[in-house]
Amino acid sequence: MAFDPSTLRRDDYGFFGPDSPSWKVWAAPTALIGFQRAVTLEHFDPFLTAAVADSHGIYDNPATRLDHTLSYFLLVALGDGRTAVQAAEHLMKVHAPMTGIEPISGKRYSANNPDAQLWIHITGWHSVLKAYEMYGPGPLSHDEEDRYWAECAIAAELQTCKPADVPRTRAEVHAYFERVRPQLCVSERAIEGMHYLLWTPPSKGWHFAVGSRLLSLATIPTLPLWMRRLGRFALPRAVDPAVRIPARAIAWTSARRDNWALIKAAPYIAPMTGEILAAHRAATPVADPATITPAQARQRYGDQGTVRAEHATA
Numbered sequence: 551m552a553f554d555p556s557t558l559r560r561d562d563y564g565f566f567g568p569d570s571p572s573w574k575v576w577a578a579p580t581a582l583i584g585f586q587r588a589v590t591l592e593h594f595d596p597f598l599t600a601a602v603a604d605s606h607g608i609y610d611n612p613a614t615r616l617d618h619t620l621s622y623f624l625l626v627a628l629g630d631g632r633t634a635v636q637a638a639e640h641l642m643k644v645h646a647p648m649t650g651i652e653p654i655s656g657k658r659y660s661a662n663n664p665d666a667q668l669w670i671h672i673t674g675w676h677s678v679l680k681a682y683e684m685y686g687p688g689p690l691s692h693d694e695e696d697r698y699w700a701e702c703a704i705a706a707e708l709q710t711c712k713p714a715d716v717p718r719t720r721a722e723v724h725a726y727f728e729r730v731r732p733q734l735c736v737s738e739r740a741i742e743g744m745h746y747l748l749w750t751p752p753s754k755g756w757h758f759a760v761g762s763r764l765l766s767l768a769t770i771p772t773l774p775l776w777m778r779r780l781g782r783f784a785l786p787r788a789v790d791p792a793v794r795i796p797a798r799a800i801a802w803t804s805a806r807r808d809n810w811a812l813i814k815a816a817p818y819i820a821p822m823t824g825e826i827l828a829a830h831r832a833a834t835p836v837a838d839p840a841t842i843t844p845a846q847a848r849q850r851y852g853d854q855g856t857v858r859a860e861h862a863t864a
Contacts (some may be wrong), residue, residue, distance in 0.1 A: 551860040555829035559630045562838045565705065565847075566627065571690055571698040572705075576681055577830055578626035579804035580686040583797070584678030584760070585620045586747065586769045590675045593743045594734040594777070597659040598666050599773050600652040603739040605661075606752050612750050613758045619821040623674055624826045631835065631847030638708035638854050656736060668716065675702040676723055686805075688845045694719060707844040710718050736780050742787065744781050757818045768797040 566572040575581070588791040592598045602608060607615040609622040625637040648661035660666070679698065684687050690698060699718050706716045717723045727851040770783060778784035802811045808831040816824020838840075842850075 555825045555832075556834075557630075558625075558628065558633060558826060558829040558832065559836045561630045561632050562836055563841050564626075564628065564630045564634055565844060566701050567841045571694040572627045572701045573830075574694075575682045575686075575690075575698065577809070578682055578686050579801050579809060580618075580681040580684075581624075581848055582680050582764055583772070583801075584681035585677060585683060586621070586765045587677040587681060588670075588674040589616065590621065590744045590769065590781070591677065591773075591777070592670060593740040595666065595778075596641075596654050596662075596735055596740070597657075597663065598669065598735065599737060599740040599743060600659050601648050601661045601666070602743055603695065604650050605648055608743065608746060612746070612754050613819070616747075617822050619822050620694060620820060621822040621826055623678075623723065624823065624830075626708060628826065628830045631775045631842045632851040634708060635844065635847040635851050636853075641644055641796075642710070648767065651715075654735070662710050664710045664712050664715070668706070668711045671702070671706050671711060671849050672723060675699075675705070677772070681768075684772055684794065687799045704844060712768060728839050734856070735834050736782075741782055745783065748783060759851060761819050763862065767793050808853075818844060 593602070622637050622641055625855045626634045629637070632674055633803060642662055645661035651657070651850055652659045675698075679690075679695075689695070699720060699722075703713075703718045707713070748762060748769065749793065750759050750762040756822045765786075766783075769791065770785050774780075774782070809827050813824050813828045813831070816827070
């Protein structure tokens with residue numbers, strides 16, 4: 551997925567705009583912790599584990615694969631309508647051939663399946679907010695949080711998620727997690743994937759290996775104990791409070807001058823992510839300083855040939 555920084559916001563403010571909690575949370579340096587949390591959590595869904603394992607993307611080139619995935623979330627949260635809808639359609643095309651048989655159940659999986667896409671979407675938005683609350687400025691105000699989850703539901707319109715299934719409040723998000731919990735499990739491939747993301751081997755680049763390990767010290771304490779035990783990556787409980795102060799200090803330092811330190815480090819870890827954050831920081835004027843809806847963006851800029859049909863239910 552190529553990205554031209556000058557096109558991040560050429561037309562409008564996208565779906566949310568400068569005063570939105572989505573801009574605040576997704577542009578914070580804590581989003582890196584939240585993202586590692588999200589891609590780890592994805593492996594508790596056996597169908598997504600099968601898709602990830604069969605495609606082998608995170609094992610062949612984890613830095614590029616994860617950079618592109620985080621970039622997608624950032625483009626939807628921070629980009630204009632044209633950028634967001636084109637990124638979403640590109641992602642669906644990439645996911646379209648990712649189908650196969652999930653070995654635990656023997657059922658068919660599809661990376662574009664609505665349930666799988668909803669799990670990816672909710673764990674992403676929830677994890678980034680969780681990291682922001684723990685290591686960033688703290689909880690959003692009540693009104694901001696209500697708006698954040700409303701914006702999360704708007705962003706879900708770009709994926710194959712069924713609108714009626716998308717939670718729109720913190721309580722509905724918690725109810726969603728309770729509803730899907732009986733379907734979650736781990737396998738050898740799931741544990742391998744989670745551990746690979748938390749502790750990427752040095753053979754994939756020392757900078758990325760070191761970065762994943764440092765992030766994991768902050769990521770793991772954000773997870774409930776049952777997930778840590780199930781995933782076999784439970785750190786001693788003493789690590790939780792011990793890591794919070796230095797993690798908050800690093801996040802605060804990185805946030806100074808609008809992510810200057812993070813942007814400078816990005817070429818060595820996540821180049822496209824860095825370009826997006828740099829373009830966001832530049833705050834160039836837009837043609838129309840207003841927000842639009844995903845439906846409007848799709849009508850104006852969408853590719854009518856994009857595959858949007860119903861996918862096999864896992």
